[in-house]
Amino acid sequence: MNNDSSLSTMVIVRNPQGLHARPADLLVRLANQYESTIKIGKGAEHVDCKSILSLLTLGAAAGTELSVSAYGADAEAAIQAIVELFEAGFYEIDEEDVEDAKPFSKPPLAKPQ
Numbered sequence: 569m570n571n572d573s574s575l576s577t578m579v580i581v582r583n584p585q586g587l588h589a590r591p592a593d594l595l596v597r598l599a600n601q602y603e604s605t606i607k608i609g610k611g612a613e614h615v616d617c618k619s620i621l622s623l624l625t626l627g628a629a630a631g632t633e634l635s636v637s638a639y640g641a642d643a644e645a646a647i648q649a650i651v652e653l654f655e656a657g658f659y660e661i662d663e664e665d666v667e668d669a670k671p672f673s674k675p676p677l678a679k680p681q
Contacts, residue, residue: 571641572639572640572641572643573639573640573641573643573644574637574638574639574643575637575638575643575644575647576635576636576637576638576647577635577636577637577647577651578633578634578635578636579633579634579636579650579651579654579655580631580632580633580634580654581628581629581630581631581632581634581654582630582654582655582657582661583630583657583658583660583661584630584660584661585630585660586627586628586629586630586632587623587624587626587628587629587632588624589620589624590658590660591658591660592620592623592624593620594653594658594659595608595617595623595650595653595658596617596618596619596620596623598649598650598653599617599618599646599650600618601649602638602640602642602643602645602646602649603640603641603642604638604639604640604641604642604643604646605638605639605640606618606636606637606638606646606650607636607637607638608623608626608634608635608636608637608650609626609634609635609637610626610627610628610632610633610634610635613625613626614635614637617636617650634654636650636651638650
């Protein structure tokens with residue numbers, strides 16, 4: 569009997585600097601604790617959640633909505649842990665600031681004179 573399950577959910581990048589190297593490393597370390605195949609994506613692009621280089625190619629800034637999917641015996645636990653990490657803002661923001669985290673926007677470019 570096969571106990572593998574497939575689950576997916578949406579998460580929002582809440583930390584101000586987005587999914588840069590340090591949070592990507594935390595995410596890879598967390599994902600590698602599970603046997604399930606875990607994918608994360610933005611739009612049509614989905615990458616292996618266990619590869620830091622793949623995660624960084626997403627260019628996920630603050631406020632970006634990402635889909636997370638997992639397939640395997642521990643898919644539910646994997647998804648739950650990943651959702652909790654995203655909700656905590658990868659521990660880069662104060663807990664009370666998590667709800668107020670706003671997407672990063674670049675200042676307008678100055679016009680040459």
